[in-house]
Amino acid sequence: MSSYCVxxxxxxxxxxxxxxxxxxxxxxxxxxxxxxxxxxSQVADNPLILDIAKADASFDFLEDQDGILISVAxxxxxxxxxxxxxxxxxxxxxxxxxxxxxxxxxVTYISxxxxxGDQGGKLVDETxxxxxxxxxxxxxxxxxxxxxxVGRDDTSICILRxxxxxxxxxxxxxxxxSAAGEQVKKNGNxxxxxxxxxxxxxxxxxxxxxxxxxxxxxxxxxxxxxxxLSNLLCDSDGLPPVLWLNQDLPGQRVSNSKVSNQxxxxxxxxxxxxxxxxxxxx
Numbered sequence: 001m002s003s004y005c006v007x008x009x010x011x012x013x014x015x016x017x018x019x020x021x022x023x024x025x026x027x028x029x030x031x032x033x034x035x036x037x038x039x040x041s042q043v044a045d046n047p048l049i050l051d052i053a054k055a056d057a058s059f060d061f062l063e064d065q066d067g068i069l070i071s072v073a074x075x076x077x078x079x080x081x082x083x084x085x086x087x088x089x090x091x092x093x094x095x096x097x098x099x100x101x102x103x104x105x106x107v108t109y110i111s112x113x114x115x116x117g118d119q120g121g122k123l124v125d126e127t128x129x130x131x132x133x134x135x136x137x138x139x140x141x142x143x144x145x146x147x148x149x150v151g152r153d154d155t156s157i158c159i160l161r162x163x164x165x166x167x168x169x170x171x172x173x174x175x176x177x178s179a180a181g182e183q184v185k186k187n188g189n190x191x192x193x194x195x196x197x198x199x200x201x202x203x204x205x206x207x208x209x210x211x212x213x214x215x216x217x218x219x220x221x222x223x224x225x226x227x228x229l230s231n232l233l234c235d236s237d238g239l240p241p242v243l244w245l246n247q248d249l250p251g252q253r254v255s256n257s258k259v260s261n262q263x264x265x266x267x268x269x270x271x272x273x274x275x276x277x278x279x280x281x282x
Contacts, residue, residue, distance in 0.1 A: 001026050004208070005065045007050065007092070008072035009040055011169065012110055012200055016069055017043050019201035020208075028061055032075060052088035053079065059095035066103070067208045070147075071110040081136060085143040093146045096155060105155045108207045109147050110200075113161045113193045113219055115140050119257035121191045121225070126161075126215045126263055134253055144215070158212040160203055163193030163219040163259065166276050170197065173276050176230050180239035188227035188244025190256035193219040196273030198280060206269050216264040222275035223258040232277065 005028040006017045013029070021027045021043070029044030031037060032051045040047040051057055052072065062068070070092065074084050096107070116124045117131025131137045147157050166172035172194070195218055203218045222229070230242040248254055261271075272281045 002066040003028065003064055004067040004069070005061060006030065006044070006069045006071065007052070008070065009036075009043070010071065010073060012165070012197070013069065013071040014040075014043060015197050016071065016201050016204045019205060020069075021045075023205055025067070028065070052092050053083040055091075057091060059092065062095055062099050062105075063101045065105060068105065068107045069110070069204055070107065081139050085139050089143040089146055093150055096147075096150050097152065099152075099155075102154050106158070106208050106211055107147065107150075107155060108158045108160060108204050108212075109144070111140060111144055111159050111161045113163050113217055113257075113259045114253070114255045115144075115161065116255070116257045116259065118190075118254040121189075121256055121258065123258045123260055125260040126217060128257075136253055148214075156211055156213045158207045159215040160200075160207065160218045161215065161259075162200060163195040165195055165197055165200065167197035167273070173233055176242065177233050177237060177239060179230070179242045180234045181241070181243070183243040183245070185245055185249060186226060186252075187246065187248050187254070187256075188230075188242070189225055189246060190254065191223055191225050191258050192229075192255060193217075193257075193259040194222055194276060195219050196271075196276070196280070198272050202272060203264070203269060206264075206267075210267060212264075212267060216267070217259050217261050218264055218269075219259045219261050220271055220273055220275050221261065222277065 004020050004025040006013045007030050009029045009031050017027050017029050027044045028046040029040050030048045030050035031040050115130045115137045144159050227244050
């Protein structure tokens with residue numbers, strides 16, 4: 001039985017932990033919240049309290065792992081993006097570099113296709129230039145760079161860039177339809193990428209099993225503008241359209257590109273959810 005650690009058991013991490021445990025892995029799972037430790041113990045064989053942004057954080061558990069998923073985000077209560085993706089990821093990368101064990105380790109890091117920024121709705125892939133002008137994207141891409149340069153022959157790193165997540169617990173189609181007839185302060189002409197949580201879990205397992213290295217876009221096939229997507233959803237239920245803005249608000253972080261998923265498909269991955277408009281392929 002292989003040992004797999006999920007660092008950050010939020011929505012994505014918990015779903016992945018359940019999926020990986022069903023595949024036969026022994027799961028170590030981490031949470032920053034003591035109040036969530038009991039709940040985590042129902043999923044993980046070895047639940048731990050860990051805040052990677054804390055100076056006294058212990059990374060001793062890294063020594064015994066075959067695979068690691070890093071799925072972290074700031075908590076609403078106190079963390080900032082700099083806390084997690086600058087301070088925290090720097091400490092975690094340092095711990096990976098200093099790991100005493102030399103057994104092969106595969107690391108999957110959950111990132112976002114939002115780092116491509118505003119590409120004018122054009123097609124982008126993993127070789128495309130990313131947006132380092134927006135402060136948040138600069139922070140997120142710096143975190144990616146830190147992991148990709150861990151530089152150990154026994155450690156392979158895979159970055160999965162996700163779209164907006166939908167699926168059980170996040171019914172985005174219903175959320176969009178709930179805004180029918182209302183004005184939403186986002187640009188309706190922008191193309192957004194999406195990923196079903198089922199494909200996120202499957203993609204993490206696929207990355208580990210195939211020892212993927214480098215950056216991969218894990219998004220579904222749908223490449224519609226917000227307006228086109230909402231029109232399709234609302235029309236199907238006879239609802240009035242969502243009223244989107246036709247321009248960006250000042251200072252708003254913009255994501256506007258058709259994100260290609262061809263690289264991960266060429267590696268052999270098959271989507272179970274080509275789009276939120278189609279049935280799930282079980």
